Amino acid sequence: MSGMTDFLENLGARVTGAVHRLGFASRFLLLTLRNSGLCFRRFSLVVREMYFAGVLSLIIILVSGLFVGMVLGLQGYDTLVRYGSSSALGVLVALSLVRELGPVVAGLLFASRAGSAITAEIGLMKVTEQLAAMEMMAVDPISRVIAPRFWAGVISMPLLAAMFSAMGVFGGYLVGVRMIGVDEGSFWSQMQAAVDFQEDILNGVIKSVVFGVAVSWIAVFEGYDAPPTAEGVSRATTRTVVTSSLTILALDFMLTAFMFRGD
């Protein structure tokens, strides 16, 4: 009997703990948004962080995009050719990328490349008392350190997803048209005809913006909230990657359910 009580108590404590933390994180997000004025008055602060979060993620994003596109080309052709519709390869590659794989895979890569770096950096700034020192110098760390990194992530994410998709389409073209020999004209013209700007591209961009907000929010919060020890920072970094990845996948399902209803 006491085993059951312990279990329930434990479960209850975990649930209230999680809700408490979510509330804390939400207040932190509001605080970050409220203290974002400085970022936009001195946009160079955001640009600097965009270099670290965005530009330095380019290589992994572009290379992954190319390979994902090439694999799509191979697998797509293999299936389509059975139904004699291999000329629709361009449509399959483009729609898979702009609707799903672009935002989702770019989001996952961004979380593990840039999100973890943001968390570790902020956590270490806390450990080495840099944030406390900044506060003692009458400079608010939320506006000076947190907000620029948050906005840099939000702005970088859709741009990276777009580049991922573009590179993927190019990869699909390389494999489908150049290697396998699908007709180039129908590859591009069917793609142009089938991909709708609002339905497909805009929805993909909306997804990537939402993922950008989620990953950046989680990354800055985990960093700021990390216990100021080596173990604390390492755990926070891991949590950023795990939580953001799961959040991206869950949000993707919800957004897809709202956006594409097959009509």
Add this chain to the structure above:
Amino acid sequence: MPTIPATDNLVEVENVNFAYDTRQILKGVNLNIRRGQVVAIMGLSGCGKTTLLRLIGGALRPTQGEVRVAGKAVAKLSHEERFALRRRMGMLFQFGALFTDMSCFDNVAFQMREHTDLPEELIHDLVLMKLEAVGLRGAHHLMPSELSGGMARRVALARTTALDPMLIMYDEPFAGLDPLSMGVIVALIRRLNDALGATSIIVTHDVAEALQLVDYVYFMSDGVIVAPGTPDELRASDKPFVHQFVYGETDGPMPFHYPADDYARDLYATDAA
């Protein structure tokens, strides 16, 4: 309303209590720090010294009592007023807390760029003057990771004094330094205090360095001030606590052991189980 008497004190700590959750750290601390003086707050690790500094800087609020800096109750200030007060304070953190993504130059220039509209040429000259004062003008282009511990502490000192503060606080400024760097820091604290016309508070447990440097000392133990006095008075003090601390003796009123259960019972506890 009674008027506050004009005093020569820059910092006044009046009957301050502070607790983290249920752990009582400060238990009714009273102290005054006069303008222009270099004052040390000394005591064992964990006796509440750093907490006291944080209360003076407004990073924490006392659970009871009042901390006044330049006549203003720090805990009652609004966010803006507190930040305005902090622009006139400097704090040197234990390991310098330099911003690791900026060069020494940018570290020292940080507050000037954040808080003033000075043209970049003027900032350039001011930063080099601040670095010259700590003897590191030649290192202005280095990153914090390229500095030794002592050098980092000196750059942090230059950064702390960037806006010519009226109050400089030092959190363990001598911790982990080699004797040479320690001597340099001791000399710099006194020189900068007198040159800037500032007031300095040093939190430390390095007795020898502190006593040769400061004008006045407050000894803290277990959350209260146990012995105030000038360095000479404390050296001559016959209070067992002060004597033990000043001369670094292991035997005295301060226990070597952390409070524990009966030794014999602890040892036999596993046998009985």
